[in-house]
Amino acid sequence: MPDDLSRYRDLFLSEAREHLQELNTAILRLEKKEMGAMDDAFRAAHTLKGMSATMGYTRLAALTHEMEGLMDFLRGSRRLPDPRTTDLLLECLDHIEALLRSVEESGAEGDRDISALVPRLHRAAGALPETAAPLPASPPPATPPGEAGGLVEVEVHLDPACALKSAKALLVLRNLESLGRVVRTAPPLEDLKAKRFDLDFKVYLETPRGEEEVRGAAGGISEVARVEVRGVAQPQAEARMSRAQRETGTVRVNVKRLDTLLNLVGELVIQNARLTRAAAGREELHAPIEVLRRLGSDLQYEVMQARLVPADFIFQRFPRMVRDLARQQGKQVDLAMEGADTEMDRTVLEEVAEPLVHLLRNAVDHGIEPPGERSRAGKPETGTIRLAARREKGFAVIAVSDDGRGIHPQTVREAALRRGLLTAEEAQRLTDDQAIHLIARPGFTTIEQATQTSGRGVGVDVVKTRVESLRGSLHIRSEKNRGTTFELRVPLSLAIVQSLLARVGPHLYAIPTTVITEILEADPAQVRTVQGHEVITLREKVVPLLHLDRLFAAPEGNTVEPGVPGARLPVVVVEREGSPVGLVVGALAGMQEVVIKPLDPVLRQSRGFAGATILGDGTVILILDIAGLLSTDAKS
Numbered sequence: 001m002p003d004d005l006s007r008y009r010d011l012f013l014s015e016a017r018e019h020l021q022e023l024n025t026a027i028l029r030l031e032k033k034e035m036g037a038m039d040d041a042f043r044a045a046h047t048l049k050g051m052s053a054t055m056g057y058t059r060l061a062a063l064t065h066e067m068e069g070l071m072d073f074l075r076g077s078r079r080l081p082d083p084r085t086t087d088l089l090l091e092c093l094d095h096i097e098a099l100l101r102s103v104e105e106s107g108a109e110g111d112r113d114i115s116a117l118v119p120r121l122h123r124a125a126g127a128l129p130e131t132a133a134p135l136p137a138s139p140p141p142a143t144p145p146g147e148a149g150g151l152v153e154v155e156v157h158l159d160p161a162c163a164l165k166s167a168k169a170l171l172v173l174r175n176l177e178s179l180g181r182v183v184r185t186a187p188p189l190e191d192l193k194a195k196r197f198d199l200d201f202k203v204y205l206e207t208p209r210g211e212e213e214v215r216g217a218a219g220g221i222s223e224v225a226r227v228e229v230r231g232v233a234q235p236q237a238e239a240r241m242s243r244a245q246r247e248t249g250t251v252r253v254n255v256k257r258l259d260t261l262l263n264l265v266g267e268l269v270i271q272n273a274r275l276t277r278a279a280a281g282r283e284e285l286h287a288p289i290e291v292l293r294r295l296g297s298d299l300q301y302e303v304m305q306a307r308l309v310p311a312d313f314i315f316q317r318f319p320r321m322v323r324d325l326a327r328q329q330g331k332q333v334d335l336a337m338e339g340a341d342t343e344m345d346r347t348v349l350e351e352v353a354e355p356l357v358h359l360l361r362n363a364v365d366h367g368i369e370p371p372g373e374r375s376r377a378g379k380p381e382t383g384t385i386r387l388a389a390r391r392e393k394g395f396a397v398i399a400v401s402d403d404g405r406g407i408h409p410q411t412v413r414e415a416a417l418r419r420g421l422l423t424a425e426e427a428q429r430l431t432d433d434q435a436i437h438l439i440a441r442p443g444f445t446t447i448e449q450a451t452q453t454s455g456r457g458v459g460v461d462v463v464k465t466r467v468e469s470l471r472g473s474l475h476i477r478s479e480k481n482r483g484t485t486f487e488l489r490v491p492l493s494l495a496i497v498q499s500l501l502a503r504v505g506p507h508l509y510a511i512p513t514t515v516i517t518e519i520l521e522a523d524p525a526q527v528r529t530v531q532g533h534e535v536i537t538l539r540e541k542v543v544p545l546l547h548l549d550r551l552f553a554a555p556e557g558n559t560v561e562p563g564v565p566g567a568r569l570p571v572v573v574v575e576r577e578g579s580p581v582g583l584v585v586g587a588l589a590g591m592q593e594v595v596i597k598p599l600d601p602v603l604r605q606s607r608g609f610a611g612a613t614i615l616g617d618g619t620v621i622l623i624l625d626i627a628g629l630l631s632t633d634a635k636s
Contacts, residue, residue, distance in 0.1 A: 180207025468627030
């Protein structure tokens with residue numbers, strides 16, 4: 001790639017992947033007989049072709065050019081692609097993805113051989129016999145004749161005696177807009193209108209007209225002293241991007257910059273809390289500190305909003321994957337997506353992408369039955385998998401459901417026994433809901449022989465581990481022969497979290513509210529011992545108790561002993577594998593929004609702690625990782 005274009009590589013890759021996803025989506029829609037998707041596919045291929053040619057990526061340009069030709073043939077003949085043609089188009093997209101990956105890793109397309117695809121694309125259009133055709137020697141032109149044209153820089157110099165320079169600038173713009181599209185101005189349009197410029201300004205114009213015509217349009221205004229017109233060696237991609245920014249008022253920002261900004265906002269929250277504490281008793285400081293607090297809160301909200309992207313950001317990756325898996329296994333599956341416009345933190349979405357892959361594979365492999373089995377059960381031969389997203393009280397909730405065979409609790413119990421994951425006595429005590437959650441145990445599978453996609457004792461446990469590392473939870477519901485739902489509940493932000501402060505011995509700890517289901521004060525007289533474990537009964541449910549002062553070996557115990565008059569036992573109820581667990585603490589110290597700081601690598605080896613935070617008085621406290629804490633307790 002020429003040196004002057006290399007700086008546009010990241011922009012090219014970002015846009016190219018968007019168009020590649022558009023192609024994937026459009027081709028899958030065509031497979032479902034949506035003829036209107038042909039125009040979308042053709043447009044995406046055409047744009048990707050032009051961008052690739054402009055950047056000098058000849059293989060990408062040539063392959064998308066041939067795909068465009070096939071789509072144009074189908075569009076002109078009003079034909080939908082048959083299954084073989086659909087498979088061919090999707091195979092081409094796989095090659096495009098590989099070429100883009102090579103560009104990302106090395107800056108070049110590499111030597112991937114795509115020559116065999118060209119004659120197959122020609123044959124699909126009925127334009128070539130069985131003999132192969134050579135790959136085009138050169139890519140098609142970046143901009144077909146008669147389209148947007150080139151980008152030119154128009155530099156306008158006004159006469160020093162000009163009295164109404166803002167009005168003259170706007171007249172120049174009006175004339176130039178009659179010749180094409182004004183991409184941007186320097187200084188910006190707002191500054192031109194407000195007379196915040198000297199006597200010179202520049203206009204970047206996308207136009208098919210010649211240099212002399214452009215110069216005449218700009219120079220035909222009185223008090224314009226001189227006009228200079230220069231061509232701009234700029235890729236189509238950036239010209240189009242600049243136009244999009246002008247029309248929609250949006251810009252692309254590297255997500256790392258947003259991460260840095262969020263960290264700075266977190267520091268502001270901490271310092272504001274310290275300042276509030278230091279100013280206690282000084283009335284003259286209360287008002288300005290409250291203003292700072294409100295400004296910090298507004299800034300935090302805006303940064304969090306800037307990080308939001310629709311769930312479709314990752315959802316759009318899955319239809320192709322589900323379609324290919326179903327084809328491999330001879331199953332018929334429809335993927336229905338709901339709530340794709342639900343906005344969530346980009347980092348949270350990226351973190352749950354891999355767990356969703358596992359769950360969707362699981363639904364195709366284990367959930368949906370083969371067509372014959374479904375027919376015998378009185379079901380439609382085509383199974384349905386639903387991928388749904390919503391926001392709920394500070395959580396992002398993403399669910400994967402299927403209408404397949406469901407999970408049989410007794411089958412799970414027997415498989416867990418065979419694999420030594422629990423004893424016969426423990427299996428007998430499990431409720432059906434608890435038995436179903438056994439599938440999230442490491443090493444669990446009901447499949448004796450692994451398939452290409454699952455059955456190796458990993459999958460749901462990977463999902464559970466990843467979700468809990470995000471301070472979230474996994475809930476499983478299933479009904480025999482009706483289907484299964486896996487529901488992921490994760491916090492909306494991974495950097496700032498609402499927490500309950502609890503005292504254990506002499507120390508304070510933060511418990512994220514995302515994992516808390518209930519807070520209560522129990523009567524110590526109601527605590528009883530069952531099989532060596534202290535429990536209480538909560539709405540006819542037996543809730544085992546975990547005393548944190550004993551678990552942490554706190555130097556000053558805080559457990560209230562039964563029989564103490566008027567004493568109450570502070571209990572924070574959380575959930576483990578679908579069942580409640582009560583964390584016994586010494587005292588509750590209120591709710592507070594805390595900024596999560598990562599632990600030192602040495603401390604990260606200790607399960608049970610998600611990070612640390614700094615309170616307003618400068619005290620450093622640990623944030624509990626409840627999933628890790630309960631796992632540690634179970635092992636002990």
